[in-house]
Amino acid sequence: MHTVEFESVSKSFAEKDIIEDISFSVRSGEIFGLLGPNGAGKTTLIRLLLDIIRPDVGEIRVFGDFLSSAAKDRIGYLPEERGLYRKMKLLEMLVYLAQLKGMPKKQAQLNAESLLKSLELYEHRNKKVEELSKGMQQQIQFLSAIIHNPELVILDEPFSGLDPLSTKAVKARILELRNSGKTVVLSTHMMEHAQTLCNRILMLNKGKRVLYGTVDEIRREHGKNSLIVEFVEKEGLNAIREISGIRKITEYEKSVEIFPEEGVNTQILLKELIHRAEILCFEQSLPSLNEIFIETVESAVNE
Numbered sequence: 156m157h158t159v160e161f162e163s164v165s166k167s168f169a170e171k172d173i174i175e176d177i178s179f180s181v182r183s184g185e186i187f188g189l190l191g192p193n194g195a196g197k198t199t200l201i202r203l204l205l206d207i208i209r210p211d212v213g214e215i216r217v218f219g220d221f222l223s224s225a226a227k228d229r230i231g232y233l234p235e236e237r238g239l240y241r242k243m244k245l246l247e248m249l250v251y252l253a254q255l256k257g258m259p260k261k262q263a264q265l266n267a268e269s270l271l272k273s274l275e276l277y278e279h280r281n282k283k284v285e286e287l288s289k290g291m292q293q294q295i296q297f298l299s300a301i302i303h304n305p306e307l308v309i310l311d312e313p314f315s316g317l318d319p320l321s322t323k324a325v326k327a328r329i330l331e332l333r334n335s336g337k338t339v340v341l342s343t344h345m346m347e348h349a350q351t352l353c354n355r356i357l358m359l360n361k362g363k364r365v366l367y368g369t370v371d372e373i374r375r376e377h378g379k380n381s382l383i384v385e386f387v388e389k390e391g392l393n394a395i396r397e398i399s400g401i402r403k404i405t406e407y408e409k410s411v412e413i414f415p416e417e418g419v420n421t422q423i424l425l426k427e428l429i430h431r432a433e434i435l436c437f438e439q440s441l442p443s444l445n446e447i448f449i450e451t452v453e454s455a456v457n458e
């Protein structure tokens with residue numbers, strides 16, 4: 156089941172193409188990352204998804220249909236430009252926001268209390284928003300997006316302005332959302348968060364789709380496809396020479412990096428090695444999402 160589907164969507168502003176022929180889908184119950192450098196079009200894509208702006212070309216379906224106003228209540232949105240009711244008290248404001256989205260007051264009250272406790276903000280519940288630190292306001296903004304228990308949660312840069320502890324707490328809540336069956340769309344510059352949180356990602360550059368798929372697939376595809384092996388005994392090295400399909404070997408002090416020939420699977424090489432020598436540890440060398448991001452965006456600049 157797909158919660159969001161974009162089919163060949165394009166959008167331009169003042170005759171400048173901002174989103175170009177973008178297709179992707181977000182599966183129900185996954186955390187989906189929208190990644191890309193500044194100005195790539197991530198926020199524009201989110202605004203299209205939420206029907207704040209309309210595409211010039213293409214089709215967008217949310218919950219399997221065009222987004223109706225009733226369906227909008229099933230969505231929680233943390234916008235990039237933040238805004239809270241600064242004079243309202245925390246608990247009061249969260250209850251009010253949940254009621255606006257159709258949640259009964261009693262349930263809204265229970266939800267708000269439990270969410271405030273989960274981010275250790277409960278003791279501040281009767282403070283006005285403006286009396287809180289910037290980081291706390293950020294967290295409250297996050298809670299405002301999920302207070303009405305939405306099925307689809309859209310978070311535009313949820314970690315900006317958060318210290319490492321608050322980041323960890325918000326990350327844990329995002330994982331809980333997924334574990335309870337919600338769908339999350341997350342736009343972020345922070346690749347290490349995308350790598351640990353997201354099931355699948357779409358990477359945009361200048362409005363175009365440059366990467367799309369599961370984080371694991373993308374990392375494997377961009378890997379050098381090498382295997383780092385440490386043998387129990389140095390003689391283990393001799394085992395490598397008995398195996399075919401190896402293009403290059405680089406010896407380090409304690410380990411060797413083995414580069415297979417084109418089309419040879421590192422897993423097969425590993426099986427062959429295990430038959431011939433005792434292996435202390437091995438590691439398939441994979442690039443981080445951050446390295447892939449930089450490489451992909453830089454190679455597009457040089458094109």
Ligand SMILES: Nc1ncnc2c1ncn2[C@@H]1O[C@H](COP(=O)(O)OP(=O)(O)OP(=O)(O)O)[C@@H](O)[C@H]1O
Nearest residue numbers: 168169173191192193194195196197198199200235
């Ligand atoms: N309403 C608008 N009118 C004209 N241009 C716009 C409008 N909205 C966005 N743009 C342009 O579209 C491009 C993409 O902007 P967008 O905010 O979607 O990028 P982003 O990937 O979210 O960037 P960032 O990471 O910096 O927030 C930018 O060049 C921006 O100037």
